[in-house]
Amino acid sequence: MISVGIIEDIKDLRDPLFEFISSRDEFLCNIAVESVEDFLEEVSKSDVPMDVILLDIGLPGISGLSAIKLIKDKLPDVSIIMLTVFDDSDKIFAAIQAGAVGYLVKNTPLDQIKQSILDTYNGGTSLSPEIARKVLEFFDKTKRNIESPLTEKEKQIVAGMVDGQSFKMIAANLGNTLDTIKSHAKNIYKKLQVNSKAEVIAKSFRGEI
Amino acid sequence: MISVGIIEDIKDLRDPLFEFISSRDEFLCNIAVESVEDFLEEVSKSDVPMDVILLDIGLPGISGLSAIKLIKDKLPDVSIIMLTVFDDSDKIFAAIQAGAVGYLVKNTPLDQIKQSILDTYNGGTSLSPEIARKVLEFFDKTKRNIESPLTEKEKQIVAGMVDGQSFKMIAANLGNTLDTIKSHAKNIYKKLQVNSKAEVIAKSFRGEI
DNA sequence: AACTGTATCCCCCAAAGGTGGGATTGTGAA
DNA sequence: TTCACAATCCCACCTTTGGGGGATACAGTT
Structure with missing residues (x-):
C-alpha cells in the first residue's frame, strides 16, 4: 500500500485527486491539504507514513518550489511529484534540482497519474524530453555555455x-x-x-x- | 536538414538504418561507418556537417562508451544517441555521464527512431524512467543531509x-x-x-x- | 527556580538597495 | 550617418535591510 499526500490549493483539483487515490486499493491518501504549512503541521503532529507527495508548484504562501527542501528535511525518503498548470520547464528543472523526481501537468488523465505514482514508488520517474535534456546538459560540462543576455x-x-x-x-x-x-x-x-x-x-x- | 551519422559494426543493422535515414527528406546521412576509428578519420579529412550521431554502445575496438569523449572533443555541438541491444541501465547511465543525450534499443521501430532523432535535434531527449531516476539521484542534495543549526x-x-x-x-x-x-x-x-x-x-x- | 532558546512583537536609525529620471563617450551595425 | 547599446557617471526619492536595543510568553533543561 502506497501512502500518498496531496498539497494543492485549488479545492476543485484537490478533491477529485483525493477521491481517485482513496478509491484505489493500492493507494492510501493520508493527507490532502491546501498549503505547505498545513502539510508540515499534519506530519508533525501525527506520525503518518508517506511515500509519494503530489505538490503544486505554484502555491500561494510558501511556494511548492521552496517547499521541497522543507518537506525532504522532515521526510528525507519521500518522492515528490510536482503538479503544474503549464509545462514551465525552468520551474520544473528548478524543482528537480531541489529534489523532486517528476512532474505532472494538472489535466493529466487520472489513469496516467496512477501510473506515474506507481512508477515513482518503484524507483522510476517520468520527465518530458525537454526537462530530461536540461538535466543532462547540467551534466555535460563541455557545453555549459548557455548564451546569456548579459554583457x-x-x-x-x-x-x-x-x-x-x-x-x-x-x-x-x-x-x-x-x-x-x-x-x-x-x-x-x-x-x-x-x-x-x-x-x-x-x-x-x-x-x- | 539534419545531418546524421551512424556508427554501428553490424552491417545488417547499419545498412537498413542508412537506407531509412537517407530516404527521408528531413535527414541527410553523411556518414555510416562500422567503427569509431573510421568515423574520426572521415570527419577529419572532410569537413562534413554533423548534428546527430547514432552510436553503438558495444562496439569492438574503441567502445561506444569511450568514443563519446573523443567525438565530442572533435564535434562539441553534436548530439549523441546510444544504440543498445539490451536495456542495460548502468552502461546507459555511464554514457549519459560522458555526454550522450539519449539512447535507443536496437529493435525500436524505424518511425520511432525518426522521432527520437527529431526530438534530440530540437533539444529534447528521451530517457526511460529508470535511467532518468538514476540521473536525478545523482544530484539530490537533500539526500546528503547536513544537520542544520536552524529551527x-x-x-x-x-x-x-x-x-x-x-x-x-x-x-x-x-x-x-x-x-x-x-x-x-x-x-x-x-x-x-x-x-x-x-x-x-x-x-x-x-x-x- | 533559574536558565536557555524559540517565537512573537515593538522602537529607532543608518546603510543598502530599487526606481525614476538624465548626461557623456565610444563602438559597431543598419 | 543615424541608431542602438554598452559603459560610465550624476541626482533625487523612496523602500528595504541590517543592527542595536527591548518586551512578553512559552518550552524544556539543569
Whole structure:
C-alpha cells in the first residue's frame, strides 16, 4: 500500500485527486491539504507514513518550489511529484534540482497519474524530453555555455552579487563608482525580468544566467 | 536538414538504418561507418556537417562508451544517441555521464527512431524512467543531509529568501509582522555567521544549510 | 527556580538597495 | 550617418535591510 499526500490549493483539483487515490486499493491518501504549512503541521503532529507527495508548484504562501527542501528535511525518503498548470520547464528543472523526481501537468488523465505514482514508488520517474535534456546538459560540462543576455561587465557584477558582496564592494573591486554599479544593476534586472538582487542570485545558482 | 551519422559494426543493422535515414527528406546521412576509428578519420579529412550521431554502445575496438569523449572533443555541438541491444541501465547511465543525450534499443521501430532523432535535434531527449531516476539521484542534495543549526521557523524564512521574496512578503505568507521576520533574520545571520540575505541565499544553494 | 532558546512583537536609525529620471563617450551595425 | 547599446557617471526619492536595543510568553533543561 502506497501512502500518498496531496498539497494543492485549488479545492476543485484537490478533491477529485483525493477521491481517485482513496478509491484505489493500492493507494492510501493520508493527507490532502491546501498549503505547505498545513502539510508540515499534519506530519508533525501525527506520525503518518508517506511515500509519494503530489505538490503544486505554484502555491500561494510558501511556494511548492521552496517547499521541497522543507518537506525532504522532515521526510528525507519521500518522492515528490510536482503538479503544474503549464509545462514551465525552468520551474520544473528548478524543482528537480531541489529534489523532486517528476512532474505532472494538472489535466493529466487520472489513469496516467496512477501510473506515474506507481512508477515513482518503484524507483522510476517520468520527465518530458525537454526537462530530461536540461538535466543532462547540467551534466555535460563541455557545453555549459548557455548564451546569456548579459554583457561581460554585467556578468562580473552578477558574480559579485553571488559572492554576497554589496554594491559598494563590487564598485570598489571593479574600480567603478557606486552609481555605475547601480546603473548596471538596473539593466541586469530589466534583462532578467526581476527586481531584486536576491532573485538574480537565485537565478544564477539555478544556472538560468 | 539534419545531418546524421551512424556508427554501428553490424552491417545488417547499419545498412537498413542508412537506407531509412537517407530516404527521408528531413535527414541527410553523411556518414555510416562500422567503427569509431573510421568515423574520426572521415570527419577529419572532410569537413562534413554533423548534428546527430547514432552510436553503438558495444562496439569492438574503441567502445561506444569511450568514443563519446573523443567525438565530442572533435564535434562539441553534436548530439549523441546510444544504440543498445539490451536495456542495460548502468552502461546507459555511464554514457549519459560522458555526454550522450539519449539512447535507443536496437529493435525500436524505424518511425520511432525518426522521432527520437527529431526530438534530440530540437533539444529534447528521451530517457526511460529508470535511467532518468538514476540521473536525478545523482544530484539530490537533500539526500546528503547536513544537520542544520536552524529551527523549523527559520528554515521557512530562509526558503522565502531563496524564493526571492522580500521580508514583507515572507511576513505576509507566514502570517507574521515584518518585525518578527526581521528578528528571525537577525538570529539566522548570527547562526550562519553572515550579514546579508544574499549570503544566506548563496549558502542555501551551495547546500551549506 | 533559574536558565536557555524559540517565537512573537515593538522602537529607532543608518546603510543598502530599487526606481525614476538624465548626461557623456565610444563602438559597431543598419 | 543615424541608431542602438554598452559603459560610465550624476541626482533625487523612496523602500528595504541590517543592527542595536527591548518586551512578553512559552518550552524544556539543569
